Amino acid sequence: MEEIELNIYKTFPSDFLWGGAIAANQTEGAHLEDGKGLSIVDLMPNGLLAGIKEDSTDLNLYHEGIGLYHHYKEDVAMFAEMGFKVFRTSIAWSRIFSNGDEMSPNEKGLEFYDNFFDELLKHGIEPVVTLSHFETPWHLVKEYGGWKNRKMIDFYIRYCETVFNRYKGKVKYWMGFNEINNIYTSPTAAGGILVEEDENCLQAIYQASHNCFVASALATKLCHEIIPGSKMGAMLALSAVYPNTCHPDDVFDTYEVRRRSLFFGDVLLRGAYPTYIHRIWDENDVHVEMEDTDLDLIRTYPSDYLGFSYYRSTTHKAGTRILGHTGGIAGTPNPYLDATPWGWQIDSKGLRYVCNELYDRYQKPLFIVENGLGTNDELKNGEINDDYRIDYVRSHIEEMKEAVIDGVELMGYTYWGPIDIVSAGTGELKKRYGFIYVDRNNDGTGTFKRMKKKSFDWYKKVIETNGEDLK
Ligand code: BG6
Secondary structure, X not given: OOOOOOOOOOOOOOOOEEEEEOOHHHHOOOOOHHHOOOEHHHXXXXXXXXXXXXXXXXXXXXXXXXXXXXXXXXXXXXXXXXXXXXXEEEOOHHHHOOOXXXXXXXXXXXXXXXXXXXHHHHOOOEEEEEEEOOOXXXXXXXXXXXXXXXXXXXXXXXXXXXXXXXOOOOXXXXXXXXXXXXXXXXXXXXXOOOOOOOOOHHHHHHHHHHHHHHHHHHHHHHHHHHOOOOEEEEEEEOOEEEEOOOOXXXXXXXXXXXXXXXXXXXXXXXXOOOOHHXXXXXXXXXXXXXXXXXXXXXXXXXXXXXXXXXXXEEEEOOOOOOOOOOOOOOOEOOOOOOEOOOOOEOOHHHHHHHHHHHHHHHOOOEEEEEOOOOEOOOOEOOEOOOHHHHHHHXXXXXXXXXXXXXXXXXXXEEEEOOEOOOOOOOOOOOOEOOOEEEOOOOOOOOOOOEEEOHHHHHHHHHHHOOOOOOO
16 A cells, blocks of 8 residues: 655745745835835825825825845844844846836846845845735826736736846745736736726726736746746735624625635636636626637646645625735734734634634645734834734744644744835834834834844744744
8 A cells, every 4th residue: 555645744844935025115115226216105105905096296105115225234143143044025127127118227226135135145035035925117107007917927027037047046935926816906006006096996807917927837838948946926915804794694704705816826826717707707797808819828837835825814794895905904803812003913823713714625835825913113212122023923923833733734934124214005104013023104204224123032932942932
């Protein structure tokens, strides 16, 4: 009889990828330096939930971010001090192709990431790179309609080919589109499209998504060809959604809400459109244009792993907004959970639930690439005693460990915002996630000075002990 090899863990595997995660647009600043062009968030002064404000004179904190473009050496040294094994960031597409449709890349932009990745590698930290994290070049959205237009596939693939070739000796872990399932709530940020008032919104969303699926398949193919042994991941926002009550209507509606998000995983990881999507398309007059070879490409080149973000859980009541809800803004309060000042309900058990849900569904390695607590921090006598952040991370790591023991294949954990960054949702700096404080404020004041919070040493110890010492 053939012996079956089972991966049974009682704790985190020894090669578990501990680290932190950020995005270029929320940190780098230098938004027009060294040939960088405008990306969509450069026109979103109030964050992605408020959308594009082309002529706004409001302060846009993304423009300077936390100055990582100039401070990266200092920052990487601090990440190394915490013992990071990996560091997730994105490449700002508009640094490499300022408008997005040029034939040749911007050498200065390429050099920046060469230096940044070298700095990480010098400290023994492996880069994990997102190719598109709410950063579509603005020109592509304005001139071509963004991902609604099939031409985007060519622009994206030219960009991918450029960076795969350039960083092939440096980067092994990649992700295509950050939280592509947030296209329902944030079509411009997550899907790189503008939806006109008189347009069938779902038609736009599903056409753009299809174009992204084809692009993802082609990028996966290229990535494997150019960088042998590389891994291309899908990346989805998958905070938990629970039914508001045990009423069967709430339960089924919640199932449907969840499925709208999992749809993206179904296509990207299983390599096929699920049957349930046809009813949704029929009932909403959606007609997705596809070319003959598209479905074959999607089937042949699925993503290697599923990266996802998990911050909280929400509850869903039948009859409230279905499309657009990915565990995000809407929802009814859960009386069993505390919430942050931003109303995000803290639910560590939900992380174990989601890990199991996703592994049961896909049987592909999972990578928690975002999880963290964004809240106010108070500087007292030159210190920040963020015990609340330690509590949040501790409880989530405890549940993550349970998930590993449950049999979930978990590759790693990158804490979101190990250094304070500009919020994606609201474009502010007051919502701080970091183990490292950055002196920059909502009104744009501040010295950009970095400082350790209490959680810094705590997370260091967690990594040192491979998640065993959580005290
Ligand atoms: C995720 C995004 O949706 O949530 C990040 O991938 C973002 O870019 C994170 O920063 C937290 O959201 P916020 O609004 O608190 O920055």
